[in-house]
Amino acid sequence: MNILIIGMGYVGVTTGLVFAELGWKVTGLDTDANKMKSLSEGRLSFYEPGLDSLLRKHLLTTNIQFTTDVEGAIHDNSIIFLCVGTPSDQDGSADLRAVRIVSERIGSTMKDYKLIVVKSTVPIGTNANVTQWVKASQTDSYPFDVVSNPEFLREGSALHDSLHPDRIIIGSTSEHATQVMKALYAQMNAPLLITKPKTAEMIKYASNAFLATKISYINELSRLCESLEVNVTEVAKGMGLDHRIGPHFLRAGIGYGGSCFPKDSKALLYTAKENNMELSILEKVTQVNETQSRHFLDVWEGQLGGFTQKTVAILGLSFKPDTDDLREAPSISILHQLMEKQAIVRVHDPVAKLPASLLAERVSQFDTVEETLQQCDAVILCSEWETYIRADWAHLRNVMNAGYIFDGRNMLNGEQLATLGYHYYGIGNR
Numbered sequence: 379m380n381i382l383i384i385g386m387g388y389v390g391v392t393t394g395l396v397f398a399e400l401g402w403k404v405t406g407l408d409t410d411a412n413k414m415k416s417l418s419e420g421r422l423s424f425y426e427p428g429l430d431s432l433l434r435k436h437l438l439t440t441n442i443q444f445t446t447d448v449e450g451a452i453h454d455n456s457i458i459f460l461c462v463g464t465p466s467d468q469d470g471s472a473d474l475r476a477v478r479i480v481s482e483r484i485g486s487t488m489k490d491y492k493l494i495v496v497k498s499t500v501p502i503g504t505n506a507n508v509t510q511w512v513k514a515s516q517t518d519s520y521p522f523d524v525v526s527n528p529e530f531l532r533e534g535s536a537l538h539d540s541l542h543p544d545r546i547i548i549g550s551t552s553e554h555a556t557q558v559m560k561a562l563y564a565q566m567n568a569p570l571l572i573t574k575p576k577t578a579e580m581i582k583y584a585s586n587a588f589l590a591t592k593i594s595y596i597n598e599l600s601r602l603c604e605s606l607e608v609n610v611t612e613v614a615k616g617m618g619l620d621h622r623i624g625p626h627f628l629r630a631g632i633g634y635g636g637s638c639f640p641k642d643s644k645a646l647l648y649t650a651k652e653n654n655m656e657l658s659i660l661e662k663v664t665q666v667n668e669t670q671s672r673h674f675l676d677v678w679e680g681q682l683g684g685f686t687q688k689t690v691a692i693l694g695l696s697f698k699p700d701t702d703d704l705r706e707a708p709s710i711s712i713l714h715q716l717m718e719k720q721a722i723v724r725v726h727d728p729v730a731k732l733p734a735s736l737l738a739e740r741v742s743q744f745d746t747v748e749e750t751l752q753q754c755d756a757v758i759l760c761s762e763w764e765t766y767i768r769a770d771w772a773h774l775r776n777v778m779n780a781g782y783i784f785d786g787r788n789m790l791n792g793e794q795l796a797t798l799g800y801h802y803y804g805i806g807n808r
């Protein structure tokens with residue numbers, strides 16, 4: 379069984395490499411010729427720990443290859459994973475154009491049985507649409523199955539999550555397809571849930587929306603903790619010891635970002651609206667997330683005595699550590715707010731680069747933490763990179779002007795920093 383992965387973005391590349399690691403022969407397909415050339419030469423277009431060495435390993439084992447030849451790739455492979463993007467449209471709905479184009483292309487090209495596996499995050503009911511799109515484009519009625527197999531990997535730990543998943547969800551209506559999927563994942567030690575395609579699609583959205591809910595819950599609580607002078611980190615720790623609640627996704631901060639939580643929450647809200655329903659909790663979850671960084675920036679502004687004409691460092695641009703992904707990153711919203719407040723902003727990230735459109739007279743990026751903090755009045759920590767946790771804060775105090783640290787991820791030890799002469803403020807931990 380040869381596997382074709384269509385869409386060489388984050389999920390596609392990781393999925394392909396994981397199947398290569400499991401010993402399958404994988405072909406990665408994308409219409410972006412430059413990207414395919416880079417991948418063939420062992421270079422990734424994004425940063426993800428461990429993935430580049432796995433890529434180079436399996437170029438040598440020949441378990442993975444890359445192509446732009448759509449027809450050849452569809453002919454040569456019986457299992458086709460759809461890993462194309464489903465970005466948010468203006469109205470919050472998921473844009474399914476890429477899924478449709480690829481489905482139609484498979485339909486018009488196929489000459490024998492194909493198992494089409496939808497890994498892209500798609501609205502509930504899309505698997506049925508894929509079936510129709512393939513069928514409507516066929517030149518002859520060749521048999522095929524469509525299966526939903528959502529992806530739950532996290533950026534920054536994509537490889538670990540994909541090789542050791544908590545569960546494998548398969549939405550299938552065909553016994554043959556189910557058996558093939560089971561064989562593909564046979565080496566993985568994870569519970570397998572076989573269900574209907576629509577249920578599988580819902581599980582993906584419901585999981586992301588639930589995790590986003592946990593974060594917004596603790597984030598909203600952090601605002602109250604802040605004014606009551608209660609430490610939200612300790613509250614979360616106490617809550618998390620109850621195994622029904624669990625410790626995960628209860629870290630208060632400046633809000634969640636990334637390519638999934640904001641987009642998938644909006645798409646699920648859109649689906650509810652389309653069905654004349656309201657998901658009132660999820661609506662609040664997104665509202666809390668959209669206002670969290672502004673809330674704490676206002677609190678911090680009071681503590682600093684205003685941001686106007688102050689020199690402020692932003693440490694950590696990516697939406698979380700160990701990735702260069704800036705999509706929906708809270709740091710960018712904080713940067714805009716600081717610009718509105720007429721601050722001078724100096725930014726740093728171990729891998730992510732600020733887009734040229736955001737570099738301005740009063741905004742510059744530096745290569746080291748020390749350079750970034752030169753003459754700064756305040757530093758705002760936006761993602762918890764190890765570099766910042768391990769930084770020599772005693773030395774950095776001499777580099778800064780006023781020593782205000784605003785820790786948007788509650789990642790540093792405030793008491794220790796106070797002894798070094800800093801004014802330390804986090805999220806709900808006054």
Ligand code: UDX
Binds near residue numbers: 530533630631632635
């Ligand atoms: C998420 C899901 O975890 C994953 O299962 C799904 O496949 C894709 O979406 P990802 O967006 O890569 O993964 O990262 P994740 O680690 O979930 O973090 C998302 C955001 O939530 C980050 O901005 C992170 O800083 C924030 N977060 C996470 C918190 O603010 N508090 C927490 O306790 C956990």
